[in-house]
Amino acid sequence: MSLSLPAGFRTAGMHCGIKKDPAIFDLALFVSDRPASLAGVFTQNKVFGSPVAVSRERVPRGTGRACLINSGNSNACTGQRGIEDARWMTAETAKLLDCPPEDVVVCSTGVIGRFLPREPLASGIPAAFEKLGDSPESFENAARAMMTTDTFAKQAVREIELNGKLVRISAAAKGAAMIGPNMATMLGIIMTDAELSAADTDALLRHAVDRSFNCISVEGHTSTSDTVFLFANGAAENGPLDDDSRLTMQTALDEVAAELAQAIIRDAEGAKHFITIDVCGARNRGEAFRIAKEIANSALVKTAITGADPNWGRIISAAGYAGVELKDSDMSLVLNGVEIYQAGAPAEFDTVSLSRSIKENRDVSIQLQLSHGNADVRFWTSDLTEEYVRLNSEYTT
Amino acid sequence: MSLSLPAGFRTAGMHCGIKKDPAIFDLALFVSDRPASLAGVFTQNKVFGSPVAVSRERVPRGTGRACLINSGNSNACTGQRGIEDARWMTAETAKLLDCPPEDVVVCSTGVIGRFLPREPLASGIPAAFEKLGDSPESFENAARAMMTTDTFAKQAVREIELNGKLVRISAAAKGAAMIGPNMATMLGIIMTDAELSAADTDALLRHAVDRSFNCISVEGHTSTSDTVFLFANGAAENGPLDDDSRLTMQTALDEVAAELAQAIIRDAEGAKHFITIDVCGARNRGEAFRIAKEIANSALVKTAITGADPNWGRIISAAGYAGVELKDSDMSLVLNGVEIYQAGAPAEFDTVSLSRSIKENRDVSIQLQLSHGNADVRFWTSDLTEEYVRLNSEYTT
Numbered sequence: 001m002s003l004s005l006p007a008g009f010r011t012a013g014m015h016c017g018i019k020k021d022p023a024i025f026d027l028a029l030f031v032s033d034r035p036a037s038l039a040g041v042f043t044q045n046k047v048f049g050s051p052v053a054v055s056r057e058r059v060p061r062g063t064g065r066a067c068l069i070n071s072g073n074s075n076a077c078t079g080q081r082g083i084e085d086a087r088w089m090t091a092e093t094a095k096l097l098d099c100p101p102e103d104v105v106v107c108s109t110g111v112i113g114r115f116l117p118r119e120p121l122a123s124g125i126p127a128a129f130e131k132l133g134d135s136p137e138s139f140e141n142a143a144r145a146m147m148t149t150d151t152f153a154k155q156a157v158r159e160i161e162l163n164g165k166l167v168r169i170s171a172a173a174k175g176a177a178m179i180g181p182n183m184a185t186m187l188g189i190i191m192t193d194a195e196l197s198a199a200d201t202d203a204l205l206r207h208a209v210d211r212s213f214n215c216i217s218v219e220g221h222t223s224t225s226d227t228v229f230l231f232a233n234g235a236a237e238n239g240p241l242d243d244d245s246r247l248t249m250q251t252a253l254d255e256v257a258a259e260l261a262q263a264i265i266r267d268a269e270g271a272k273h274f275i276t277i278d279v280c281g282a283r284n285r286g287e288a289f290r291i292a293k294e295i296a297n298s299a300l301v302k303t304a305i306t307g308a309d310p311n312w313g314r315i316i317s318a319a320g321y322a323g324v325e326l327k328d329s330d331m332s333l334v335l336n337g338v339e340i341y342q343a344g345a346p347a348e349f350d351t352v353s354l355s356r357s358i359k360e361n362r363d364v365s366i367q368l369q370l371s372h373g374n375a376d377v378r379f380w381t382s383d384l385t386e387e388y389v390r391l392n393s394e395y396t397t
Numbered sequence: 398m399s400l401s402l403p404a405g406f407r408t409a410g411m412h413c414g415i416k417k418d419p420a421i422f423d424l425a426l427f428v429s430d431r432p433a434s435l436a437g438v439f440t441q442n443k444v445f446g447s448p449v450a451v452s453r454e455r456v457p458r459g460t461g462r463a464c465l466i467n468s469g470n471s472n473a474c475t476g477q478r479g480i481e482d483a484r485w486m487t488a489e490t491a492k493l494l495d496c497p498p499e500d501v502v503v504c505s506t507g508v509i510g511r512f513l514p515r516e517p518l519a520s521g522i523p524a525a526f527e528k529l530g531d532s533p534e535s536f537e538n539a540a541r542a543m544m545t546t547d548t549f550a551k552q553a554v555r556e557i558e559l560n561g562k563l564v565r566i567s568a569a570a571k572g573a574a575m576i577g578p579n580m581a582t583m584l585g586i587i588m589t590d591a592e593l594s595a596a597d598t599d600a601l602l603r604h605a606v607d608r609s610f611n612c613i614s615v616e617g618h619t620s621t622s623d624t625v626f627l628f629a630n631g632a633a634e635n636g637p638l639d640d641d642s643r644l645t646m647q648t649a650l651d652e653v654a655a656e657l658a659q660a661i662i663r664d665a666e667g668a669k670h671f672i673t674i675d676v677c678g679a680r681n682r683g684e685a686f687r688i689a690k691e692i693a694n695s696a697l698v699k700t701a702i703t704g705a706d707p708n709w710g711r712i713i714s715a716a717g718y719a720g721v722e723l724k725d726s727d728m729s730l731v732l733n734g735v736e737i738y739q740a741g742a743p744a745e746f747d748t749v750s751l752s753r754s755i756k757e758n759r760d761v762s763i764q765l766q767l768s769h770g771n772a773d774v775r776f777w778t779s780d781l782t783e784e785y786v787r788l789n790s791e792y793t794t
Contacts, residue, residue, distance in 0.1 A: 044718070046721070046723050047716065047717030047723075047725045048717070076714075077709075078743070079742045113710045113738070220696075222714070222717070223714065298617075299617070299618065299781075303786050303789035306790040311509075313473065316444055317621045321441070328444045345476040346475070346511070386787060389700055389782060389785075392697060392700035393700040393701065393706070393782075394704055
């Protein structure tokens with residue numbers, strides 16, 4: 001399946017001058033040629049960027065035409081001037097599209113606390129408009145223009161049939177650090193030509209985000225700028241959803257979102273391992289989630305994986321401080337398919353060969369089985385390497 | 398003031414054979430020559446070591462004679478056999494002291510999930526008993542025998558007058574990683590010859606721990622073994638406390654506990670900076686604490702300090718996800734005495750000279766001023782270095 005766009009969408013990505021290096025893109029534009037149903041999910045950080053403030057106001061209208069994204073500056077912690085800059089970005093875009101500014105949403109990602117420079121955007125926004133196209137190259141350019149410390153563009157597409165009509169979903173995301181549950185410096189934009197009510201668009205997006213972008217962490221630091229949008233422009237003319245077609249749509253959306261979320265973790269700064277954490281047998285999804293998140297965010301668990309050390313004590317003890325009522329005998333632990341802890345007691349296993357399996361495989365699986373109930377959660381994270389520390393002590397200033 | 402013991406206490410530290418290197422101590426014994434008032438505070442991890450289980454049962458009796466501590470093995474996640482091993486350790490000690498086993502409490506620190514070897518302890522406990530002494534050397538030996546990855550012994554002493562009598566407080570602690578609020582792999586033992594009721598002993602200890610060991614973190618991973626004891630044996634014959642003498646005692650205890658807590662952070666694995674975080678002007682202590690803790694545990698804040706980068710965006714955004722109701726305009730931030738963020742907007746400051754002040758000083762001060770109320774918290778943490786990652790990816794196995 002080629003990385004193409006759904007019917008009725010055009011995108012562009014280019015360098016406008018927010019970043020210094022002219023070879024690096026910093027401005028992305030995503031446009032639907034007709035009003036689309038629009039839903040958005042935003043960071044839960046109480047400190048949030050101006051684009052989040054502006055977009056959050058607009059999403060409840062349930063409709064939109066375009067999303068403008070700049071990288072290189074997050075326009076966060078910039079006060080009233082930041083809000084005015086974000087509104088101005090949408091107004092400049094709306095003029096070109098001949099639509100109200102409220103039909104345009106906006107994201108910014110990059111350094112916190114610097115005022116956005118308007119000059120490069122004043123010429124960049126019309127230039128991006130001129131470059132809009134529906135080719136795979138236009139889509140990739142837009143995905144690349146969202147990137148900050150990402151090393152590759154993150155795109156995912158699906159084709160499904162709804163009521164006999166071909167429906168496409170195409171999505172892009174960025175993110176490589178400041179990644180914590182409840183969204184992080186990650187931006188995602190999902191476009192579909194499906195015909196969806198505003199209520200369906202919102203419900204479908206929330207379900208997908210809860211099982212993807214909210215189930216990843218790099219270091220657990222929730223960003224000020226996290227945003228995921230879903231645009232559904234109806235060009236596929238699939239008619240109203242019934243229960244079956246809604247499930248088909250949800251499944252495809254969940255897959256697209258999970259693919260992008262995993263791509264973010266695969267690109268996590270300095271990471272040598274991609275870690276999948278399955279917490280099974282919990283009383284409810286919330287408890288499973290809290291345990292998975294504590295394991296994922298523990299620097300001691302991460303460094304154990306970095307060192308190819310099947311140190312289950314660090315994993316079990318992280319589960320123990322997740323705020324979930326449990327005893328050590330409620331837990332069993334399987335690491336890369338090998339049981340290393342069984343119902344509260346160390347299991348016999350070959351440490352050397354298990355350590356080798358961690359060392360030789362980028363992908364690591366941690367499965368924590370609880371004896372409490374039937375709820376499961378899958379969570380993705382990265383290990384913590386000297387390279388992560390080096391990157392994050394050298395970034396900025 | 399020399400690092401000596403209060404009246405009526407004797408201690409010993411030695412190598413018994415749990416650790417391989419015969420030059421490294423692994424067994425500490427702290428004894429009061431008469432029954433002492435005893436209080437204890439333990440890890441809040443739901444997964445806790447057998448010594449925690451055994452000691453936690455005994456502390457409510459309010460009295461004790463001795464504490465036995467081994468390093469090199471935490472006797473955690475070792476099931477019923479672990480409980481029996483911990484009880485056996487107290488029984489062996491009690492035989493020598495001619496007291497009931499319930500008068501002996503026990504701690505173990507080291508690797509999780511290995512059964513405790515009884516042989517070295519069977520000969521080691523009587524040998525430690527023989528070595529008991531009241532000299533500064535005996536005290537230092539005991540403090541050294543608690544250490545795991547610590548690079549120096551942590552001791553603190555105070556002398557005060559209560560009702561005209563000289564009262565001494567002498568304390569030892571260990572800890573260098575797996576340090577998170579609600580106690581971590583840190584052990585502390587505080588001895589005083591003050592005469593204190595069991596209720597006073599408990600209340601005084603909890604107050605001191607809340608403002609010291611519960612206000613530090615290295616990586617925020619709550620350990621399975623954290624324990625702090627306070628023994629008060631009354632040898633100073635100071636009589637009952639009144640409000641004034643209780644305050645004198647509390648202040649001295651708070652100081653001793655804070656001095657040890659800070660020593661743990663000064664010894665944090667791989668750390669290049671000792672960071673003091675003051676959150677002021679919060680609605681209440683709980684909110685100030687949550688904000689301080691999130692700032693302290695953010696890998697992005699820590700690596701910014703490692704890189705001498707006055708990156709206030711990382712600090713302000715960590716405050717934003719602490720679960721406290723706030724707006725960015727409620728916050729101002731002072732780093733090493735320089736205001737860098739004022740009521741929601743970047744302040745003008747000399748980045749180069751502030752960066753130099755971080756680079757050239759081991760001690761860093763982060764002061765976050767809120768506009769909510771009058772509650773303050775002081776919290777201590779370390780930065781995150783490549784060395785920390787190296788140490789923790791190479792430890793164990």
